[in-house]
Amino acid sequence: MAARIQVPAAxxxxxxxxxxxxxxxxxxxxxxxxxxxxxxxxxxxxxxTCRYNGVEVFRAAxxxxxxxxxxxxxxxxxxxxGELEFxxxxxxxxxxxxxxxxxxxx
Amino acid sequence: xxxxxxxxAAVLVLGAAVLAAGAxxxxxxxxxxxxxxxxxxxxxxxxxxxQDAFANPGMLWVERGERLWREPPGAGGRSCASCHGDAAASxxxxxxxxxxxxxxxxxxxxLEGRINECRTAHQGAAPFPYESEALLSLTAYVAYQSRGxxxxxxxxxxxxKHFESGEQLYYQRRGQLNLACAQCHTENWGRxxxxxxxxxxxxxxxxxxxxxxxxxxxxxxxxxxxxxxxRAEMLPYGSPEYLDLELxxxxxxxxxxxxxxGVRR
Numbered sequence: 001m002a003a004r005i006q007v008p009a010a011x012x013x014x015x016x017x018x019x020x021x022x023x024x025x026x027x028x029x030x031x032x033x034x035x036x037x038x039x040x041x042x043x044x045x046x047x048x049t050c051r052y053n054g055v056e057v058f059r060a061a062x063x064x065x066x067x068x069x070x071x072x073x074x075x076x077x078x079x080x081x082g083e084l085e086f087x088x089x090x091x092x093x094x095x096x097x098x099x100x101x102x103x104x105x106x
Numbered sequence: 107x108x109x110x111x112x113x114x115a116a117v118l119v120l121g122a123a124v125l126a127a128g129a130x131x132x133x134x135x136x137x138x139x140x141x142x143x144x145x146x147x148x149x150x151x152x153x154x155x156x157q158d159a160f161a162n163p164g165m166l167w168v169e170r171g172e173r174l175w176r177e178p179p180g181a182g183g184r185s186c187a188s189c190h191g192d193a194a195a196s197x198x199x200x201x202x203x204x205x206x207x208x209x210x211x212x213x214x215x216x217l218e219g220r221i222n223e224c225r226t227a228h229q230g231a232a233p234f235p236y237e238s239e240a241l242l243s244l245t246a247y248v249a250y251q252s253r254g255x256x257x258x259x260x261x262x263x264x265x266x267k268h269f270e271s272g273e274q275l276y277y278q279r280r281g282q283l284n285l286a287c288a289q290c291h292t293e294n295w296g297r298x299x300x301x302x303x304x305x306x307x308x309x310x311x312x313x314x315x316x317x318x319x320x321x322x323x324x325x326x327x328x329x330x331x332x333x334x335x336x337r338a339e340m341l342p343y344g345s346p347e348y349l350d351l352e353l354x355x356x357x358x359x360x361x362x363x364x365x366x367x368g369v370r371r
Contacts (some may be wrong), residue, residue, distance in 0.1 A: 002170060006160045024166045026320070068320035069163045 005086065005100040011078035013106040018052070019058070021086055021098075022071045028091075030066040045070065045093045052102075053082035061070045108316035130238070135292045135358060136306055143362050144305040144370055147296075156369035164246060164315040165365020167239075168324045171247025174240060183220035186244075189228065193251050201249035201364050202257050202324065205353045207265040214268045214349045217245045218324065242322050246313045249366035256363060257310050259356040272354025275347055281338025287351075308359035309352065311368025320370060325352055 006020040023045065030042025044064040050057055057076045085099045145153055148232055156162055175193055178185040190196040205216040211223060221244055222233035234241035261269040276287045290299065291307030298304070312325040319327070326348045330340045 002161065002166050004165065004169065020160055020163060022163065022166065067317075069166060070164070071161050 003086065003096075003098040005084065005098055007084060007100055007102050009103070011102065011104050013078060013080070013104055015078045016075050017078050017102075018073065018075055019084065020071070020073045021048075021050075022069065022096060023048075023088065024069055025090065027066055027068045027070065041091075045090045046089050048072065048086065048088040050074075050076075051085045051087075052076060053080060078102070080104050108137065135288070138361070141308070141359065141362060142306055143308055143310055143359075143365060145288065145311065145365060145368065147303045147305040148370065152267070152369055152371065156311075156365065162315070162367060162369060164313070164322055164369065167243045167246045167313070167315075168250045168367055170239070171243035171245070171250075174244045175247055179225060179229045183229055185229075186224070193247065197248045197251040199252050199255050199364065201252040202255045203259055203357065205268075206260065207268065209236055209261070209264070214346070214353060216325075216349060216352050217248055217260050219344070219349070221245060221248070230238050235306065237324060237327060242313050242324065245324070246322060246367050249313065249364060252364040252365060254363050256361050257308075257356055257359045259353060259360070261353065265353065268350045268353050269357060270346070272350035272352070275351045281333065281336040283336040283338075285336045287332070306358075307355060308362055309355050310359050310362040310367035311370070314368035314370055315371050322367065325355075 003021060003023045008017050011017050025045055026043060027045065028040050028043040030040070032040045034040055042064060044066065045062045048060045048062060050059075058074050060072060062070065081102060081104045083099050083101050085097060087095065087097045089095050148156070159165065172193075175186045177307055178188070186193070201217060204220065205214050206220075207213070208215045208220075208223070213219075215223060218234075218236065218241055221241065225231040225233055230231050232278060234244070259265075279286045279289075287307060290304050295306045309325045309328075312328070313322050315322050316328075324343075326343050328344075329351060333340045
């Protein structure tokens with residue numbers, strides 16, 4: 001499954017920056033059936049965390065009420081150059097991660 | 107009959123053959139100055155989602171398509187990029203002129219058909235199944251290269267009979283509700299069907315992300331949804347009838363900009 005992450009191309013130390021993530025995921029509710037009538041098992045992302053240079057800055061508890069391909073947006077303070085790392089886990093037990101470098105000046 | 111300068115220019119690009127064939131003498135069902143993309147019938151938040159180059163969920167498929175473009179289909183095989191190079195240059199404007207009649211294949215090809223034709227003829231690979239994630243991704247990536255370019259399909263020469271068949275399909279009533287495409291999308295666009303505003307039924311943003319589908323889908327999936335909605339029999343994906351209809355609706359949309367990947371309700 002793919003994900004897209006967006007952070008500002010350049011940020012100043014102490015600046016509040018917008019972080020956006022879009023994850024490709026079906027977010028199956030567990031209430032649907034396939035074309036032969038077999039129930040499709042529930043499979044939604046449950047937790048998503050973001051670590052900025054190893055420090056957790058954002059955590060989301062998610063549920064099957066959220067639409068497929070969830071999009072999240074939050075703000076954090078640019079501290080230092082480094083990396084934002086995202087980790088998420090779904091009902092199927094799949095653990096995934098994605099990372100995005102960030103450049104902070106000043 | 108009215109003809110805008112933009113279309114005049116597009117026709118010139120297609121060559122003198124088009125001008126000679128009388129293709130421009132066709133009556134326009136939606137007057138040229140009233141043609142509107144489906145995006146005009148969306149709520150502001152949905153329009154914003156399509157226009158947001160990051161948050162548009164269709165971009166997930168475009169990105170996957172970009173990877174597929176560079177990946178050979180098998181060991182030692184040629185990737186799309188091996189022959190076509192940089193898609194931003196080689197695929198620019200391609201989606202705007204599809205579907206086209208392919209003399210070698212002897213049939214009408216849409217973008218999906220062209221990709222599969224390339225896979226079997228030049229890449230020695232099996233065709234992607236219609237509506238598979240891979241085919242949608244690659245189609246979206248190719249169509250994305252034509253973003254902002256006006257739709258301009260050729261309906262002359264060997265394409266003419268497909269165009270006429272598509273037009274006939276468009277006006278033919280069908281299903282338990284006994285409705286033709288034209289009754290909603292030509293005669294009643296802009297009016298309400300339940301909570302929805304009826305669009306003009308233009309194909310300039312496909313493959314697109316439909317919120318109802320929660321995924322990317324092809325124009326033929328949209329046709330099938332409409333057919334199901336009027337309780338008519340759905341034809342299988344890739345049917346020649348759908349291709350003819352694709353050509354007709356593309357002609358109806360002439361001049362509209364390609365918006366792939368679009369976002370719709």
